[in-house]
Structures are given as C-alpha cells and as structure tokens.
Amino acid sequence: MLDNFSVDRFFEALPYMGKGMLGIFIVIGVIIGVILLLNKLTTRKKSGK
C-alpha cells in the first residue's frame, strides 16, 4: 500500500474532479430544464381543455 504511494497520481486525478463535477452539474442542469419544459407543456395542455 505505502510502497505504491504517489503524489504524481494525485495530480493526475485532480483534473477529473473538475471535469466530473462540471459534467454532473451540466447533466443535472439539462434535466432540470427538461422537467421545467415538460411541466409547462403538460400544464398548458390541461388548461387548454
């Protein structure tokens, strides 16, 4: 375990933290947008009736 210790690997991993969190926020943002749109569209249909 300790013989495998590597600071370089930590720095190799660091950019993925940024990419990963950014990716999650973007995907969740898109999903939020889609839900808002869906809610709007389906509510409109109801009021149209």
Add this chain to the structure above:
Amino acid sequence: MEILYENFLRLFESGGWKYVVMWIIGGLLIFLAIKKDMEPTLLLPLGFGTIMVNIPLSGAIAQTVEGVTEMGPLTTLFNAGIANELFPLILFIGIGAMIDFGPVLSNPKLMIFGAAAQFGIFFTFCAAAFFFDINDAAAIGIIGAADGPTAIVVALKLGSKYLPAIMVAAYSYMALVPIIQPPVIKALTTKKERLIRMPYKGKSISKTTRILFPIIITLIAGLVAPSSVALVGFLMFGNLIRECGVLDSLSETAQKVLANLVTIFLGITIASQMQADKFLQLDTLLILGLGLVAFIIDTAGGVLFAKFLNLFMKEKLNPMIGAAGISAFPMSGRVVHKLGLEADNQNHLLMHSIGVNVSGQIASVIAGGLILSFFS
C-alpha cells in the same frame, strides 16, 4: 476420523487465524443486521456468506486441490450474476419501481443539490489516488455514490480487485447514514439555519410528465455518458413500469419479489469474495477509511452548496436539505427531516429532503457513468 482431524488442524496452520477473524467479521455483520437493523437485507446474507467461505477448503467456493479445480455454488453464482453485472442491474429495476420522482418533478430545482453532494466521490477519488492505481482509486471514490448497485457495477467495469471491500464500505456506510450525517450537518450549520422553514408548495404532476421523465433521463444520461446507459436505463425502466399505469402487477413484483430475490443472492454471492487472504489486508482498512471520508465530504458538499446559494437567495433555504443529496435513499432524506424537527418541532422538511434525496439517486448514477466514461 483422521480427515476430520486434519481439516480441524488447518485452523492452527500458519494463517489459520485469519479464518477465525473472518468468522468474527461475519458474525459482526449478522449482529449489525439483526440487532441494529442496519441494511439487514444485505448485511445478513453477506455476514453468513463470509462465514461459509472462510471455512478451510469450503465447498461453497471454487477450490483447487492438487491441480484440480472444483467449482463451488457461490463462485458459480458470482460468475453468473456479479461478474457480468447482472444482479446489481436487475436490482436497479426494483429500486426504480420503488422510487416516486414526484417531489423532484414538482420542484426540479432541488436536483442541483443531488449534483453538489456527489463531491465526495471525486474528493475521495483524488485522496485514494495517493495510494491506489487510478482505476482502483476511481472505484473506491464511487463508494461516495452511497448506492450499492452503482458501486458494484463501476468497480466491476473498472476491474478493481477491491470489490468486496468497496461493497462492504458502500453498504455499511449507507446503513450508518443516521450516525454519520447528523454531526457533519450540525458542525456546518448554525441553529438559526437549522430553524429555517421551507413551506412545501406541491404541484400536481401530469401522468405524461411522469411517463416521459424516465425515458428522457435515459436519453440524456446515455448521450452524455454512454457507459451509464445500463445503470440509468435499468433504474428508469423500473420507474417506467411503476408510472405507466398499465403494469401494476409487474411494478409490484419488481418492488418486492424481484428486489428481494436479487438482494438475497447479491449479498451471499458477494461474500464469496470475502476470503480471508483477499480481505484481511491493510488496503481494506484504508478503503473503509476512505469510504467514510466520501460520505462525510458528500454531506458537507451538499450543505455548503446550499449555504452558498443562500447568499444570493431572498427566500432562504434550510441548508440541511443539501445533505440529502448523498443518495442513500431514503435514509438521508429522513435524517434531514428529523434534524429539522429536532431544531423546531413544526419544521417539516420531509418533502424537500426526499426530493433532494431522489435527485441524489439520479446524480450518483450519472457520476458513476461519468467515472466509467473517464476510465473504462
């Protein structure tokens, strides 16, 4: 008689003590399941399986004696249901059928906390990278998804040899959410913040939205991270069965019989990997420690993100709801609700916290998919 004596003596051979330690671990898991009611559906089979596979020359797992390999039933089950990711994915159908996405569909903005509370995954991944190869570090980081099936699928796809430790950490800490989260939440919030009330303005959600939601989520997640299609797809398929309104019988089966059946085999099959030689290593202890870090940072990430948003909001949020984004459905939602009531017995946060909690479930699967797309 001589054979019986020989088998018994194996316990006293060099390394024989390890079997006894594994029996104690198995016993502890069974104790936690029965006495403390901690994830009993998983910890009990896991505990019993641990004892079964740690009997010298156990016939429950494959054994090679004098060059001849004899398959054991647990090894066969592992190859048939875990190594190919089938069991966790089938379990996802049941979980999807159990989840009501109503609170999220009613207030989709809550989903943002589900994203923030995945920070523990990537933080732990970076911390694990100090000690483990990148793929193993990523598999260890996914303990922070606080979601057993996601942790199993990601660890398997990344080819991590630490699957048993990752599994035990993921499920144990999920069960320990009511113990882990409250001190972290209290340390990061003031009494005044915990008192913030959030009136629930529930909107009725059309059936069309409920049906389209799982389909669209699968499409979005699949397009962004194709590796996540199986994870997201099975979860959303289960939810579609629930929401379509014409498969009530299947929905009920998926929620109860299917989920229970797979869980029985999942626990005992994963135990086949908890063999003393593989499990009793310093690496395992380190993974358990990193898993705890993942849950703490997840909780902190959600709470601090809510506090950050409060800087810009007129109508303040109770920052505790951010902690429910950790997934671990529905324990973490309930923990936040209880803490709200503890601060003020009229402060009902359940609908918000469950909404965030469900979002955490989706976000954790997406996080798993992203990790897979980065490293597999």
